[in-house]
Amino acid sequence: MTAPVLIMAGGTGGHVFPALAVARALREGRREVVWLGTRRGIEARLVPAAGIPVEWIEIEGLRGRGAGRWLSAPVRLARAVMQAVAQMSDWKRKRPAGRALGFAYSDAWDAHCAQVAEVSVDRKTGKIRVHEVWCAVDPGVALQPKNIEAQIESAVMYGVSHALLEQITFSGGEVKQSNFHDYPIMRMNEAPKVTTKVMPTDNPPSGMGEVGLPPVGAAIANAVAVITGKRLRSLPLDANLLKA
Numbered sequence: 001m002t003a004p005v006l007i008m009a010g011g012t013g014g015h016v017f018p019a020l021a022v023a024r025a026l027r028e029g030r031r032e033v034v035w036l037g038t039r040r041g042i043e044a045r046l047v048p049a050a051g052i053p054v055e056w057i058e059i060e061g062l063r064g065r066g067a068g069r070w071l072s073a074p075v076r077l078a079r080a081v082m083q084a085v086a087q088m089s090d091w092k093r094k095r096p097a098g099r100a101l102g103f104a105y106s107d108a109w110d111a112h113c114a115q116v117a118e119v120s121v122d123r124k125t126g127k128i129r130v131h132e133v134w135c136a137v138d139p140g141v142a143l144q145p146k147n148i149e150a151q152i153e154s155a156v157m158y159g160v161s162h163a164l165l166e167q168i169t170f171s172g173g174e175v176k177q178s179n180f181h182d183y184p185i186m187r188m189n190e191a192p193k194v195t196t197k198v199m200p201t202d203n204p205p206s207g208m209g210e211v212g213l214p215p216v217g218a219a220i221a222n223a224v225a226v227i228t229g230k231r232l233r234s235l236p237l238d239a240n241l242l243k244a
Contacts, residue, residue, distance in 0.1 A: 077138050077201065078105060081114040084136035084197055089116040099131070102223025104215035109207030112138040115156075115215040117192070119223035126239030130160050130192040130220060135212055137196065140203035152212035153194045159216025161186035167236050 082105060089101060099120045106113050118132045133156050139148055165184045169176045177183040196212075217235055225231050228242050 077112045077203070078107065078114075081105070081112045081136040081138050081199060084199060085114040085116050085134050088136060088195060088197060089118070089132075089134040091116065098227065100223045100226035102219040102221065102226065104218035104222060106211070106214040108214050109211055110204070111140070111206035111208065111211045113152075113211050113215055115212075115219045117216070117219040117223050119220055119227070121224060121227045121242055123228075123242070123244035126242035128164055128220065128224060128237060128239065128242070129190075130164070132193045132195070133160070133216070133219070135194065135196045135215075136199060137211060138199045138201055138203075139206050139208055139211070140201055141205045142198055142200035143205055145198045145200070148198050148208055149196045151208045152196045152198075155210055155212030156194050156216055157186065157191060159213045160192060160220070162213075162235060163217040163220050164236055 082103075085103075091101060091103075095101065095118065099118060102117045102119060104115050104117075114136050116134045117130055120129045120131065121127070122129075135152050135156065137148065137152055142148055165186060168183070217237075221232050221237060224237065224242065230241060232238060232241060
């Protein structure tokens with residue numbers, strides 16, 4: 001059986017990933033698309049519109065649809081880290097007023113990485129604060145589990161800093177920023193708590209150096225959307241767009 005095409009839905013790739021996945025499915029003659037997201041919105045309608053059968057994995061409740069269907073190994077592994085991170089973050093627990101959770105998943109470098117970020121937004125200033133990030137990662141064979149934890153945690157820090165602060169602009173073909181006074185990065189007192197769970201399998205070892213980075217911005221953006229109702233699709237996330 002040909003493996004299905006996986007789609008990561010939400011965040012900054014909400015429109016791009018479905019389009020690329022549909023193109024790949026049609027190009028390679030795939031007969032199934034697996035959607036990791038929700039059924040709402042234009043993104044979810046892009047896939048069935050192409051006439052390709054869809055296996056839905058609903059993110060909001062982190063429960064699989066179509067139970068009993070045979071799922072390919074990549075989907076089972078994706079579901080495993082998704083369910084683990086939902087449990088780690090206590091996904092269904094009500095958060096304090098002004099806070100929300102956001103979810104994202106990535107299979108970059110053949111590793112399966114699911115993350116949940118707990119975020120708040122100051123509606124007067126638009127400032128976003130990331131309070132905690134949970135991460136479940138399947139690296140395949142874990143040669144150095146403690147090093148994997150360290151790599152994921154450092155990648156999360158980079159990801160939060162990228163998502164909230166870091167930006168390079170140009171004038172006359174030259175970079176305007178010259179040092180940290182005009183290129184701010186996240187400081188220690190702004191860093192979120194990070195909890196990582198390494199879930200080894202007997203798959204070949206994957207890359208790990210940046211595996212924790214891709215889902216961070218999407219998870220934060222999804223949480224921001226829950227709080228504000230606004231979808232931000234460029235980085236860094238613009239606080240000016242979030243002022244009440």
